[in-house]
Amino acid sequence: MRVDERVEEAVREAYRAVIAKDGDRLASALAGLNEDEAQRAVRYAVFVVGFIVNDVFRNGATEAELSGLADKIIASESSWVELGPREDLASLLSAAAGGDVTATSTARADVVGNTFVVGGFLLTSFRLDDQRWWDYLDEIWAAMEAAE
Known part of the structure; x- marks a missing residue:
């Protein structure tokens, strides 16, 4: 499956917003997408998260490892966004x-x-x-295109 260029740019801008820790920019990045494009953007983002988790934990992540990763994410991002409980974030990672x-x-x-x-x-x-x-993202999306 080829990455949709319009959706790709929105996702890249969403990641730029996250890296800048700018919630308004994140919302704005996705606001112009129609429902189908928004669903595609989320699928792309889910693939990115799953790819990296599987890359980091090559033999499969344990619950303790996912909880530890969730703690790191919360500690890093809590100054600008509320991600909810560690257990929910670990569940999302899994x-x-x-x-x-x-x-x-x-x-x-x-x-x-x-x-x-x-x-x-x-x-x-x-x-x-x-x-x-963004180069890492390009590699991940190349893997997604090759897999589908």
């Missing part, structure tokens, strides 16, 4: 790693925002030392 965020305990309304915030954190935290986050 569900994304499995490819199905409908399996998460995170409230449906929080899944969209949390998925982008988590993805932005993961892109900057787990990229290679000499790699820019």
Whole structure:
């Protein structure tokens, strides 16, 4: 499946907003998408989160590892956004790693925002030392296109 260019730019802007810790910019990045495009943007973001979780925890993440990662994300992002309880964020990480965020305990309304915030954190935290986050994103989306 080829990444939709219009949706791709909105997702990139959403990640830029997360990295800048700017909630208004995040909302604005996704505001111009129609319902179908918004669903596609969330699917892309879920893939990013799942890809990185599976890349970091190559043998599968334990509940303790996901909880620890959720704690790090909350500590990093809590100055500008409320992500909810650690357990919900760990559940979102686990569900994304499995490819199905409908399996998460995170409230449906929080899944969209949390998925982008988590993805932005993961892109900057787990990229290679000499790699820019957007280059890492390009690699992840290339993998998504190859897989589908």
